[in-house]
Amino acid sequence: MDELELLKKDWQKGRIEFKSYSDSDIYPMLHKKSSSIVKTLFYISIGELVFWLLASVLPYVLSPTFREKLDISYENPLFIGLTILSYVIILTFIYLLFRSYRGISSTDSAKKLMESILRTRKVIKYYVIFNLSLFFLSIPLSLYFEYQDNPEFHQQIVEASTTQMLIFYIVSIVIAGIIILILLLFYRVIYGILLKRLNRNYKELKKLEV
Amino acid sequence: MNKELEHSFVEQLQKHQNIIHKVCRLYTNNADAHNDLFQEITIQLWRAYPKFRGESKFSTWMYRVGLNTAITLYRKSKRRISTQEFDNVQFKIKAEEYDDTEERQLKLLYKAVHQLNDIEKALVFLYLEDKDYREISETLGITEVNARVKMNRVKKKLKTILNP
The missing domain is CATH 1.10.10.10 (Winged helix-like DNA-binding domain superfamily/Winged helix DNA-binding domain)
Incomplete structure (x- = not known):
């Protein structure tokens, strides 16, 4: 006989007596904390939102010098436009994230459930990429605004030699690059660990379609 | 969520709990892990219950949520440390x-x-x-x-x- 048939015969016999939970055992179970992957993903995304919002707001609140400089920059319409744009994008992300979380349902098929979790993870990924690009862009932009609004800095740049400027550019790019690399690595590790099993199982299901 | 809903859920779950036990049996190796997964499947079922429209049988619906939890949603909890052999403990x-x-x-x-x-x-x-x-x-x-x-x-x- 086919091995699986033998197993099925045995399985169907119900020879195994499982521990039977009573109503009073089950009631408290309903209100225990879940340890699901979606919940962890949700907390991570909230953490991301808070982290990046704080990163943009805190320097303004904490440092008077920074605030003063920023207040001058706010007189520049380009700066105001960019700030508004970045907040619109953040709000869009919050909406997208909310929508994709609502789309995750444990009653979908296994494949669809995995896909909606991966889609949510993608939204978070794009949010992080957006913030990193913003961070990267903010370096030349802030130099540009500084150049425009700060006569001292303007003078220094005008007087600087080509070599000095080159060193200045290289150092800023390298520092920004290192910071981005560290952050990217950090994200890779977090999501890599969290979604390892899901990715493996999703691949296994996808493999069948080929 | 109201008491009536909770009551009808617990009643049906109690009746079909062997489905969850069987999922746990396949996906875990010891009693603690078995109980932990049982707990998580119960939570996921309860959360999804308001959306259960009765289009399929309660048991059919349980298979789906149970497997989805075991395959995708469940994160092994860290409170498990025991390596007790499950055969003697969880079922006879x-x-x-x-x-x-x-x-x-x-x-x-x-x-x-x-x-x-x-x-x-x-x-x-x-x-x-x-x-x-x-x-x-x-x-x-x-x-x-x-x-x-x-x-x-x-x-x-x-x-x-x-x-x-």
Whole structure:
């Protein structure tokens, strides 16, 4: 006989007596904390939102010098436009994230459930990429605004030699690059660990379609 | 959520709890892990219950949520430290006269099933529960043809595990 048939015969016999939970055992179970992957993903995304919002707001609140400089920059319409744009994008992300979380349902098929979790993870990924690009862009932009609004800095740049400027550019790019690399690595590790099993199982299901 | 809903849920869950136990049996190796997964499946079922419209049977719905939890949603909790062997603790095997050779073969088979990957286990589980290929394919989100193909591969894999 086919091995699986033998197993099925045995399985169907119900020879195994499982521990039977009573109503009073089950009631408290309903209100225990879940340890699901979606919940962890949700907390991570909230953490991301808070982290990046704080990163943009805190320097303004904490440092008077920074605030003063920023207040001058706010007189520049380009700066105001960019700030508004970045907040619109953040709000869009919050909406997208909310929508994709609502789309995750444990009653979908296994494949669809995995896909909606991966889609949510993608939204978070794009949010992080957006913030990193913003961070990267903010370096030349802030130099540009500084150049425009700060006569001292303007003078220094005008007087600087080509070599000095080159060193200045290289150092800023390298520092920004290192910071981005560290952050990217950090994200890779977090999501890599969290979604390892899901990715493996999703691949296994996808493999069948080929 | 209201008490009535809770009551009807607990009543049905209690009646069909063996489905959850059987999922746990395939996906865990010891009593603590079994209980932990049982707990998580119960939470996921309860959360999804308000959306349960009764279009399918409660038990059919349980298979889906149970497997989804075991395969995708469940994160192994860190509170598990015990490595207690589960056979003696979580369930008893009814004493029955069994042919020794068959008994030995069954033990090896269960062990082999435990070595399969998550998706293969799900296929085997639904097959053992006598689900047809339509239900298997709908539960996993693959086509019926692919479910059959995969099932044949799983059978071959089991053979290889048993006769290396």
